[in-house]
Amino acid sequence: MPDLHADVAVLAPLLGTWTGRGSGDYPTIDSFDYTEEITFGHVGKPFLSYSQRTKSVDDGRPLHAETGYLRVPSPGHVEWILAHPTGITEILEGTLTVVDGALVMELAATVIGRSASAKDVSALGRSFRLLGDTLTYTVRMGAVGQPLQHHLSATLHRKPS
Ligand code: HEM
Numbered sequence: 001m002p003d004l005h006a007d008v009a010v011l012a013p014l015l016g017t018w019t020g021r022g023s024g025d026y027p028t029i030d031s032f033d034y035t036e037e038i039t040f041g042h043v044g045k046p047f048l049s050y051s052q053r054t055k056s057v058d059d060g061r062p063l064h065a066e067t068g069y070l071r072v073p074s075p076g077h078v079e080w081i082l083a084h085p086t087g088i089t090e091i092l093e094g095t096l097t098v099v100d101g102a103l104v105m106e107l108a109a110t111v112i113g114r115s116a117s118a119k120d121v122s123a124l125g126r127s128f129r130l131l132g133d134t135l136t137y138t139v140r141m142g143a144v145g146q147p148l149q150h151h152l153s154a155t156l157h158r159k160p161s
Helices: 005-014
Strands: 016-026 031-041 048-056 062-074 077-083 087-098 101-116 121-131 134-143 146-158
Touching: 005 048, 005 062, 005 101, 031 062, 031 146, 062 087, 077 101, 087 121, 121 146
Parallel strands: none
Antiparallel strands: 016 031, 016 146, 031 048, 048 062, 062 077, 077 087, 087 101, 101 121, 121 134, 134 146
16 A cells, blocks of 8 residues: 555544444435445545445435545645536535644535536535544535525444554
8 A cells, every 4th residue: 555645644633434324305305314435545645535335224215425525625624526327517615624633624615517407506515524433524515495404414434454
């Protein structure tokens, strides 16, 4: 395994696989509960790779999945590049801080790409907090004519290797 690139050394606590559970809602849909697995990896270059998949708690059917890359172009600044199987791409930018020992990222979409068949997603925001072996996040979304508001929240724990 190559050494972690110095630019993303601050993200080292994310490396590995995380599993947990979340819930989602939106004014236009039924609320739902999901299980989630997230993996962060690296190849020694100035980014972390990221992949996520979710399943319904009700019946185990696959729900959302996403994949991408995390970059830290300057200290305290983070970029997250994401692709979704729903025809959407998402570029988030924001801040990376350490607050009371927790790694905190506050991100907002600067670019949202939509294929011709994708749903109308107009705004996205994500908050991440990592403390020890616990990762929590929330996702806010503006979509299908609705203003930016809560879509997801989840708590994951580091999967023992
Ligand atoms: C943990 C990740 C996520 C899960 C488990 C999840 C789950 C769901 C579910 C179950 C629905 C309702 C049924 C459906 O339309 O499939 C839904 C709707 C939707 N989600 Fe998510 N979602 C996730 C992340 C996202 C993200 C990141 C985006 C945007 C990039 C997004 C955009 C939407 C949109 C646009 C709808 C449709 C709303 C409507 O048509 O009224 N979701 N999501």
